[in-house]
Amino acid sequence: MSLEPYNIMSQTINISRVKESNIKSLDFNNIPLGTTFTDHMFICDFEEGRWVNPRIEPLHLIPTHPAAMALHYGQAIFEGMKATKDTDGTPMLFRPEKNAARLNFSADRMGMPAFPEDLFVEALKQLVALEQDWIPPFDGSALYLRPFIYADEPFIGMRAATHYKFIIIASPSGPFFSKPIKLLAETKYIRAAHGGTGEAKAAGNYAAAIRPTEIAKTKGYDQVLWLDAKEFHYIQEVGTMNIFFKIDGKFITPSLDGAILHGITRMSVIELLRDKGYEVTERPITIEEIVDASRKGTLEEAFGTGTAVAIAMIQEIGYKDTKIHVSDENPVSEMVLNTLNGIRSGKMEDHFGWMVRIEKELV
Ligand SMILES: Cc1ncc(COP(=O)(O)O)c(C=O)c1O
Missing domain, CATH: 3.30.470.10 (Aminotransferase class 4, branched-chain amino acid transferase, N-terminal domain)
Incomplete structure (x- = not known):
């Protein structure tokens, strides 16, 4: 050679x-x-x-x-x-x-x-x-x-x-009809620490998440909501999704801080929401802030973003002894889901230029 x-x-x-x-x-x-x-x-x-x-x-x-x-x-x-x-x-x-x-x-x-x-x-x-x-x-x-x-x-x-x-x-x-999910904010195990491999899509990251996810499921939750490795304070991401919250009409999502996967759906949803006129801020978000917003009644919607489901509405988050009820109505999340699916099926115009068409006769 x-x-x-x-x-x-x-x-x-x-x-x-x-x-x-x-x-x-x-x-x-x-x-x-x-x-x-x-x-x-x-x-x-x-x-x-x-x-x-x-x-x-x-x-x-x-x-x-x-x-x-x-x-x-x-x-x-x-x-x-x-x-x-x-x-x-x-x-x-x-x-x-x-x-x-x-x-x-x-x-x-x-x-x-x-x-x-x-x-x-x-x-x-x-x-x-x-x-x-x-x-x-x-x-x-x-x-x-x-x-x-x-x-x-x-x-x-x-x-x-x-x-x-x-x-x-x-x-x-097959078609993934995702029902609203329940998350357990994990306060014992971690997914990723700064300087670790959380930003990489490394097989070992998923191995380390299996046991905590199984435990969360036995408690009636669908997925783990990962908190930061140092203080169990800042929200990172969910199982195989990034996370968004709508509080008082505005969207927030954890910033890419070195321990979170750079989701391609996340990136696309930020573009899409801004295009629809919503304010989206990427910043550190504490779990206490979400508890607080829920108590005040300003937590309007929350959803996960990822290739598998596109958008998964979040119904509830368990954190220590608190159950954070998010919402039963998710009008903006549904609009985002329908827009992503619409663009992917060619039924909505892809004005972002995301889709790459493949010649049917390539091979
Ligand atoms: C840990 C993790 N976070 C977030 C995501 C979402 O990334 P994407 O939107 O690129 O599928 C995934 C799925 O790939 C994931 O495994």
């Missing part, structure tokens, strides 16, 4: 197709969550300091050496995004360049190699073009895309791996 640097885009993505698609086994009216995968996957290897051999292959198991470093030292990062269809049936991606940039932000924090952002978008386009029949046709449904990188070098010892795999798998997801 040449050791000269080269532009990976000059390499074509080799495609080998399945002989027969598995799509016949899918009931679009009843898609099991997270367990159905499309026929193909994208793979690229990192070897000798560069990404090589980008390819789309039939979905298959990946042989794993028991000393693969991701299994031991946790060098594993991922992204989550969705493909939908425009009203004319053209597949579309929502702001894929933002996911490409965030993947590389995560890679940098975790000592992993950056993946070429143009190849990231191209790989998604080609995979989605090939799998477009798997995009569910209903409003609010989508083809969920999961790009990820992990260290597959077999090595026992603490250092950055020298071999990685970048893979994209795709899983159809």
Whole structure:
């Protein structure tokens, strides 16, 4: 292999197709969550300091050496995004360049190699073009895309791996009718501390959240509301969502302080609300401030933002012995949800220029 640097885009993505698609086994009216995968996957290897051999292959198991470093030292990062269809049936991606940039932000924090952002978008386009029949046709449904990188070098010892795999798998997801959720503000466990990995979409962040989330569920809550690691005072984010509050007609959301994931839905909702004339402030927010606003009757709405659900209305927040009742009516949150879904399904004009249309005949 040449050791000269080269532009990976000059390499074509080799495609080998399945002989027969598995799509016949899918009931679009009843898609099991997270367990159905499309026929193909994208793979690229990192070897000798560069990404090589980008390819789309039939979905298959990946042989794993028991000393693969991701299994031991946790060098594993991922992204989550969705493909939908425009009203004319053209597949579309929502702001894929933002996911490409965030993947590389995560890679940098975790000592992993950056993946070429143009190849990231191209790989998604080609995979989605090939799998477009798997995009569910209903409003609010989508083809969920999961790009990820992990260290597959077999090595026992603490250092950055020298071999990685970048893979994209795709899983159809049905319409997500999210009922208003209840959050438990966590006062024992933390998700992320300043200087830690909270800003990266690192697999280990999610591992650390599993046990506290299970405990919150046994208490009747849907998700954990994470507070800051030092004082358990400042609101960070929710499970797999960022959080917004509407108090006295104005929106606030925690500022990106180094411990919070830079949500792409969060960024889009800030633009959308401002475009609709709402004031949105990014600043530190204490949990006591929310308790106070609820007592005064100025807490009007609260919602989570994330790729999986777009917008999840928050009904109640448990904090120590207090239950903060938020609201049963969420007119602005519903407008935001309908606008996001409308833009994603091509039924509303995308005047922000967020959607990237994919040529149906790309492959
Ligand atoms: C911890 C966390 N926060 C926030 C989000 C929302 O990010 P996005 O809007 O990019 O999906 C996610 C989901 O990716 C997440 O896992």
